[in-house]
Amino acid sequence: MNSFWALVRRDLRLAVREGGAIGTALGFFLIVVSLMPLGLGPDLNLLARIAAGILWIALLLAALLSLNRIFEADYEDGTLDVLATGHLPLELVATAKSLAHWLTTGIPLALLAPVLGILLNLDLASYPILVGTTFVGTPAVSFLGAIGAALTVKARRGGLLLALVVLPLYVPTLIFGISAVSAAAGPAGMGAAFLILAAISLAAVVLGPIAAAAALRIQLQ
């Protein structure tokens, strides 16, 4: 497991040194959320009602921008070739890199989401639930995204293709992320939707790296 954590640490260090990517994703998140009231009108009641949906969609789009970074740089500079000769199975290499992506992009986006909730007049009681769902849901974003990133690492027009491939996979995450927030306001509470969201994230953490590793093996040929 030494090499697993070595890889995670290296990716975190690279993310901090190269900073730009996180900044771009956060900036994009902020701008998409700010554009929404401009398009929908300044009606605070309307905004409060759809705030959770806007935040989740903007978060997914912002995360999408950063996904190609998971494997692309390592592929281009030959690092991926060498990673494949390590004692660490490629599945765990993909896990380490997705984990690093979650730590450097998923968590900052999840932290920014409640702040942006203010702009959308999000109901005060919904804040803890929003924070809960974004923290529990963003692992699915990173680990499912890693599949798309691995599939498109060598592709022409990789960025647009990545969106087409990954966004359908995000449908369950999106639905249960928003359901949990809106159900919390209702009588039943958020229990079921929140638990299913957690289950989706756990499944993504297991299945994402398997599929991503299969794709990476093909890319290395």
Added chain:
Amino acid sequence: MQLIAEDLIVERGGRLVIDGLSFAVSAGEAMVLAGANGAGKTTLLRTLAGYIRPSAGSVRCEGGDVELTVAEQAHVIGHANAVKSSLTVFENAAFWSEFLGSANETGGHIESALRNFGLDDLAEFPAAYLSAGQRRRLGLARLLLAKRPLWLLDEPTVSLDVASTERLVSAVNEHTRAGGLAIVATHLPLALERARTLELVSLRMAA
């Protein structure tokens, strides 16, 4: 230990690149892969490293650690250097040492590997400041950062000057003298000891 390739058949993009190649390289030996452009040197090295699955035939190690695959016993130096510009020279080296090595490596080997390729004075600088040749040497330093018996080198002398090339050759010679194996694809005549040459012939015309 011995690396054995048997009846290798490899296709790339619907074209037959290697047709029924067999050879064995024993401990202490170096093998130079020669041949024109497109003769399949890179393809052969990538097949030996396990990236490419041959259509038929097999690659195996005999007498090595039975629990490890060929790839896990090999250092692969390809066209790219696997160097991160925003990490320092030392951090680059330390990462590969930790990732590729086994746990019982001693602490001083990173310094000595960098010294071997003349990079010890540059250790604290980000790799972004390195010249093409210096980056190549940092890539080559990986060979000494973790102990692995099989070296697969694809055009290792690219962007190296005469002195650096000599340094590489002596590193390969030391490696084979200590019982390692090396397979080197190159166009330059290198002064490798205990070396024989495998001439790859392009199959384009034969098809």
Added chain:
Amino acid sequence: MQTLTQQLANPTRFMDLSARVLPWVAGIAAALIVYGLYLSFFDSPADYQQGETVRIMYIHVPCAWLSMMVYGLIAVSSFGLLVFRHPLADVSAKAAAPIGAAFTFLALLTGSLWGKPMWGTYWVWDARLTSVLILFFLYLGLIALRAAFEDESAGAKLTAVLALVGVTILPIIKFSVNWWNTLHQPSTDFTATVDPSMRWPLLVMALGFTLLFFAMHLKAMRNEVLRRRVKAMRTQAVAGRDRLATQPAE
């Protein structure tokens, strides 16, 4: 492990066999569809609620059925390519994707046309429509991913990985869309039992459309095999005319 000769021999046998089977499949498909169209337009009752518009069902349901069956076929083919490296498996997956996408699009289109008289609008976010729409996106993803690679064999395997990811995640998508739908609006009850007088034309049409798909699929596979042969011949011709390339030792 397959040798090169086996790989070449296999598609050859396929070409022989498919050439003989194809006219029959196409002929039966045409006959069934003609008979089915007659049944659905002239020999079946109008619905007591929906009137004549119910006849859209005879096109819509077969298309919807094919949209799912073809994805299943692509998933099986992808598995065959990745696990058994069967050379025809990829030909099958590649040929099926655009046809499947077309049937999925037809299912959406006919569903939408049916929706206008039924629900008063061309599009409702009904759970089924939404799932089929996402299925359509998955098809587009498969086609686009394959088109994005210079190296066809890598593109084929990567597309196969995506197809298998898709088939694993489709039930979850379906489940979540159902959940989402019950949360937002009562689902339209589509599944009212079909009257026997409508069941027979529907069955004939479904069978006819399925055979139509297989006829198109066989034809597309044959085209793909031929395209690959042309490509292989060109590759060899180009290589053979390179005067600088090393002459092989005689």
